[in-house]
Structure formats: structure tokens, C-alpha cells
Amino acid sequence: MKANVYHTPVLLGEVIEFLVPGRGKSYIDATVGGGGHTNALLKRGARVLAIDRDQAAIDEVRKELETGNWKLETNESLHLVRGNFADIGKIAIENGFDAVDGVIFDLGVSSHQLETAERGFSFSKGGPLDMRMDQTLPIRAWDIVNNFEERRLNEIFQTFGQEKFSRRIASSICSARQIRPIEKTDELAKIIDDSVPRGVRGNFKKNINTATKVFQAIRIVVNSELLNLEEALPQTVNLLKSHGRLAIISFHSLEDSLVKRFLKGETRLRILTAKPIGPKSSEIETNPRSRSAKLRIAERI
Numbered sequence: 001m002k003a004n005v006y007h008t009p010v011l012l013g014e015v016i017e018f019l020v021p022g023r024g025k026s027y028i029d030a031t032v033g034g035g036g037h038t039n040a041l042l043k044r045g046a047r048v049l050a051i052d053r054d055q056a057a058i059d060e061v062r063k064e065l066e067t068g069n070w071k072l073e074t075n076e077s078l079h080l081v082r083g084n085f086a087d088i089g090k091i092a093i094e095n096g097f098d099a100v101d102g103v104i105f106d107l108g109v110s111s112h113q114l115e116t117a118e119r120g121f122s123f124s125k126g127g128p129l130d131m132r133m134d135q136t137l138p139i140r141a142w143d144i145v146n147n148f149e150e151r152r153l154n155e156i157f158q159t160f161g162q163e164k165f166s167r168r169i170a171s172s173i174c175s176a177r178q179i180r181p182i183e184k185t186d187e188l189a190k191i192i193d194d195s196v197p198r199g200v201r202g203n204f205k206k207n208i209n210t211a212t213k214v215f216q217a218i219r220i221v222v223n224s225e226l227l228n229l230e231e232a233l234p235q236t237v238n239l240l241k242s243h244g245r246l247a248i249i250s251f252h253s254l255e256d257s258l259v260k261r262f263l264k265g266e267t268r269l270r271i272l273t274a275k276p277i278g279p280k281s282s283e284i285e286t287n288p289r290s291r292s293a294k295l296r297i298a299e300r301i
């Protein structure tokens, strides 16, 4: 990521192709981040309700507007709301977006969140153990790492990280924190790395760090990520007009399975992507973070 880029939107062309934005149409971007998808919708003349739970994302979009980088057709073109997409139904109704042509969820964290050491998402940066997407949330990664029982840690690493060395890692964390609290992301990453067998340490295929899965698991719990998504999806279908489209980009298998199950079981939707769409090799080359993205699209009947 270039230092000045908040986030590079993933699968942008594909999302736009399926959502077919245009003048007179309305969309909800449930995860505005740096606004890549939102701005592409606005540029095509659509009205957008853009939501994010992170104040930094809201500030970033405001900055784009204030500096004139983004042009709005009218003051009504963009509604920017700080909120949790678990409340998407209420937010949409409050803002007059209760019958829309499309909704996009681009799940996971933004590059900005990942690259900002103080946010505590990255194991390669010595930041505090935070990981809250919404800085007002009561529980930080620190509380989980330093206070949760060993049994619970093991369960979290297994369930949300699918980490096969979960037991060893949970045990090492509990031993380390008896000496003093674990404060920093890189400290935690080292404890994780030291507790797995030598052969799997730090050099996983595709440059995946040993700590990736455990960090993912903690992040999911801190932000209630799967619960929020489960709450949001049925509400979202209520908001779609007939032929309105739902586009969801997920970045790990737990999210993608939840989305797939939901789309299959929702009788009001017709699935347009039999298999999820992934990035082209040219996109992965310019934006390696896109490599695990999976886009699923469905249409309201």
C-alpha cells in the first residue's frame, strides 16, 4: 500500500458491473472504508448511503469531500453515517434508503486499519493490543489475551481461527501473562510463533505469518464480526427493491460460508454467482491484499 492510500477497493470493476449504478438509483455501502466502492457509485450518478463503524473511515470520506477530490451531484447524493451494519435496517429507514437498487458489503479490515500500528490489528507492528474497528467498543484484544481463561482462548482460536495448535498457543499465552501482562501485538505474535512446532513457524506458504489465524480469531471476537453479519443480512434483503442486488465480498472461509449459507436459504433471493468471483491475477499483482477476496452476488426476486 502506498503511504497516502487509505484503502484500495477490491473487485471494483466486478462489483460495479453487477450493481449497474446509474442516475436515479440508490445504493447502500455498508462498509465505506476509504470509499472506493462508494465513490464509483457516486461517479455514475447514483445516491449512496455509506456506513462505517470506524470514525477514521468517516473522517476520510469527509476529507475527500472537503478537498474536492469527490464531486457530489447534489447535497442529497451521499448520506454518510457512522454506525454498525447490524443496524442497517434502522439506519436505512432513517436516511430514506428503505427501497434500494443494491447493497455492497466489503467485509474485513481496511488497509488503513491494518497499517496504523496504534489500532493494533497488525502482528508485524508493535502496536497496543486493541483491534477495535469501533473505538467505543468496551472490549479490546488486550482484555481477551490477558483475562480470558485458557479454555476459552483455545476455543476462540479453534473456532474463529481454525488454528490447529490452538491448545499450545492458549497455554503459552497463559504462561507468559503470569509474568506480566502481554501489551503489544508483536509480543503476542512472538509468543504464538514460539509455541508452534519449528517447521510451521513464520514461513507459511504465501507469506502467511504464524500469528495470522490467532489474530483473525481475536479480531472476530472483539468486533463480533460474524454476529453482526448474521444480523445484517436478513434486514438487507428487506431493503432491496425487486431486482435489487446484494454484493458481498468476504476474506475468510468463516465469513464466506456464512454468506453462502444465507444466500442459499433466503427464498427471496436468486443467486447470480454459482461460484464466488475472485480477483484476476492482474489485480492480485497490483493489490496483493485482494488475493483472498470472494464476491457473491444475489438478486431480490
Ligand SMILES: C[S@@+](CC[C@H](N)C(=O)[O-])C[C@H]1O[C@@H](n2cnc3c(N)ncnc32)[C@H](O)[C@@H]1O
Residues within 6 Å of the ligand: 007, 008, 009, 010, 030, 031, 032, 033, 034, 035, 036, 037, 038, 051, 052, 053, 054, 057, 083, 084, 085, 086, 106, 107, 108, 109, 110, 111, 133, 228
Ligand atoms: C475492507 S474495508 C472497506 C473498504 C471500502 N470498500 C473501500 O473501498 O475503501 C471494511 C470496512 O468495514 C468496516 N466495518 C467492518 N465491520 C463493520 C460493521 N459491523 N459495521 C460497519 N462497518 C464495518 C470497517 O471499519 C472497514 O472500514
